[in-house]
Amino acid sequence: MTIYILGAGPAGMAVVDGLIDGNGGDFVLLEKGPCLGGLAQTVSWKNIGTHDLGPHKVFSLDEKLVDRIENLLPISDWLTRNKISSIYMKGHYLPYPPSPFSLAGVFGLPSFIRMIAGFGNARLVSLFSSKSPCTFEEDLVNRLGRPLYEVLFKPIALKLWGDPCNLDVKLSQGRVQTPSLSEVVARLLKLKKSSDYEALTFRYPKGGLGRLWSAIEMKSQRHGKYLLQHKVTQLVSRKGRIQEVHYQANGTYSKIEVKPNDYVVSTLPLRLTTKLLGDALPNELIESADEIVALNDLLLVFLHVEQSSLLDESWVFVPDPKIIFHRLSEQESFDPEMIKKGSIVCCEIMSGPSRPLAEKTDEELCASAVKGLERMGYSDFKLLDQHVIRLPKSYPVFRIGFEVVLEELIQTLDQFENFRSIGRQGAFNYIGTLDAMDIGYGFSAWLINGDSQQWQKERERTNHYPVLD
Ligand SMILES: Cc1cc2nc3c(=O)[nH]c(=O)nc-3n(C[C@H](O)[C@H](O)[C@H](O)COP(=O)(O)OP(=O)(O)OC[C@H]3O[C@@H](n4cnc5c(N)ncnc54)[C@H](O)[C@@H]3O)c2cc1C
Numbered sequence: 182m183t184i185y186i187l188g189a190g191p192a193g194m195a196v197v198d199g200l201i202d203g204n205g206g207d208f209v210l211l212e213k214g215p216c217l218g219g220l221a222q223t224v225s226w227k228n229i230g231t232h233d234l235g236p237h238k239v240f241s242l243d244e245k246l247v248d249r250i251e252n253l254l255p256i257s258d259w260l261t262r263n264k265i266s267s268i269y270m271k272g273h274y275l276p277y278p279p280s281p282f283s284l285a286g287v288f289g290l291p292s293f294i295r296m297i298a299g300f301g302n303a304r305l306v307s308l309f310s311s312k313s314p315c316t317f318e319e320d321l322v323n324r325l326g327r328p329l330y331e332v333l334f335k336p337i338a339l340k341l342w343g344d345p346c347n348l349d350v351k352l353s354q355g356r357v358q359t360p361s362l363s364e365v366v367a368r369l370l371k372l373k374k375s376s377d378y379e380a381l382t383f384r385y386p387k388g389g390l391g392r393l394w395s396a397i398e399m400k401s402q403r404h405g406k407y408l409l410q411h412k413v414t415q416l417v418s419r420k421g422r423i424q425e426v427h428y429q430a431n432g433t434y435s436k437i438e439v440k441p442n443d444y445v446v447s448t449l450p451l452r453l454t455t456k457l458l459g460d461a462l463p464n465e466l467i468e469s470a471d472e473i474v475a476l477n478d479l480l481l482v483f484l485h486v487e488q489s490s491l492l493d494e495s496w497v498f499v500p501d502p503k504i505i506f507h508r509l510s511e512q513e514s515f516d517p518e519m520i521k522k523g524s525i526v527c528c529e530i531m532s533g534p535s536r537p538l539a540e541k542t543d544e545e546l547c548a549s550a551v552k553g554l555e556r557m558g559y560s561d562f563k564l565l566d567q568h569v570i571r572l573p574k575s576y577p578v579f580r581i582g583f584e585v586v587l588e589e590l591i592q593t594l595d596q597f598e599n600f601r602s603i604g605r606q607g608a609f610n611y612i613g614t615l616d617a618m619d620i621g622y623g624f625s626a627w628l629i630n631g632d633s634q635q636w637q638k639e640r641e642r643t644n645h646y647p648v649l650d
């Protein structure tokens with residue numbers, strides 16, 4: 182049996198690793214790009230050094246999963262870093278997630294009292310209300326009270342995904358954990374420093390995330406083939422099975438015949454998959470997928486500066502609408518040895534229908550990013566070089582009601598006997614690297630040992646992962 186894996190992101194690479202560990206047969210992996218790792222790849226930048234596409238922390242509450250991933254590299258190749266995040270608001274840098282007292286310093290005592298009163302009131306009302314919220318805004322107003330929502334979450338939502346009244350409640354439920362009243366009181370009294378869902382430290386492989394993918398590649402070489410720069414262009418199905426995988430490589434089109442025992446697992450964007458399958462899916466389903474599976478473009482501006490370190494934090498969140506980026510990070514806070522001289526700062530810019538920034542040229546984006554840094558008070562850095570990496574259609578936007586269509590789509594795809602679509606893009610799930618790997622490992626374990634009955638349970642198991650800031 183051969184397993185065809187479409188896409189070499191963390192989900193696809195974990196499928197490979199899981200197959201090797203479980204003696205699950207041979208594989209062929211097709212990836213359209215020139216390297217392994219998908220959104221979690223590590224790239225070289227001239228002779229300046231290497232960087233991730235926005236440095237990625239390795240963190241999960243699932244210790245077994247973390248152990249499995251750490252075992253891919255020698256223990257001495259792992260770094261433990263303190264996670265320091267802040268949020269830039271009205272000229273102040275607050276620890277992120279912000280402690281209640283820090284908000285008083287920024288917004289003044291009267292506003293702070295309104296926020297705390299709003300929060301207390303919202304928690305009280307929620308004890309007696311059985312109404313389920315439908316939107317991002319309703320959910321957070323119900324959980325946190327309007328004053329806190331308006332200053333903390335609305336501005337960042339507007340910048341990232343557009344009007345929060347049009348965003349599905351699953352987005353807020355997945356991304357924002359509500360502290361209990363006792364936790365808020367404990368933090369007010371400074372008895373507790375962090376939230377239960379907050380990573381205080383994280384792990385990082387020396388040399389970048391790409392080390393993980395190289396380790397899996399080395400481990401798996403005798404069991405399969407990596408076909409890089411092979412873009413999947415069509416999936417042909419007959420009798421409820423995928424029979425052919427068509428691809429384009431070096432300007433020519435070819436196809437792979439999928440034999441009766443073979444299996445195809447895709448981590449490609451779900452909307453693309455519906456197109457690749459063509460007439461195999463009902464037209465209405467393809468149309469509703471087009472409407473509901475919305476993805477924003479992420480534009481990454483990388484600035485090479487002369488200073489060995491510009492930021493004090495691993496990440497800075499920037500809700501201010503006057504600043505083009507929503508998040509800053511610096512590769513040096515993850516592994517300083519990846520840069521030969523100076524530092525690489527990554528400015529993440531989201532572009533979507535309500536903020537169409539992808540139309541800007543690279544030069545315009547870089548100039549706006551530098552202006553944003555200056556506005557935030559980083560004025561004395563010397564810029565040595567700059568470049569932009571565009572990740573079109575890479576950030577999920579959960580529009581209201583998307584889950585119903587998504588469920589129908591996934592259920593329809595799951596009816597193909599030898600095909601599954603998984604991962605962040607493949608199941609339109611807002612997840613991190615380790616979650617994507619968990620899904621890949623789960624898939625390969627199911628393929629090796631499970632039966633068709635158990636698949637639904639595996640889908641349910643991997644449907645929700647909390648966001649851990
Ligand atoms: C800026 C940024 C910062 C992030 N930071 C973190 C972090 O700190 N911690 C964390 O846990 N997660 C982070 N993430 C999220 C993490 O990168 C993703 O969760 C993870 O990469 C998802 O893995 P995946 O395999 O499901 O999808 P992807 O990584 O998207 O992989 C899909 C692969 O499919 C390939 N593909 C697409 N179309 C075709 C085709 N037609 N033919 C062949 N191949 C194709 C793509 O090239 C890609 O390699 C971040 C993401 C970004 C963009």
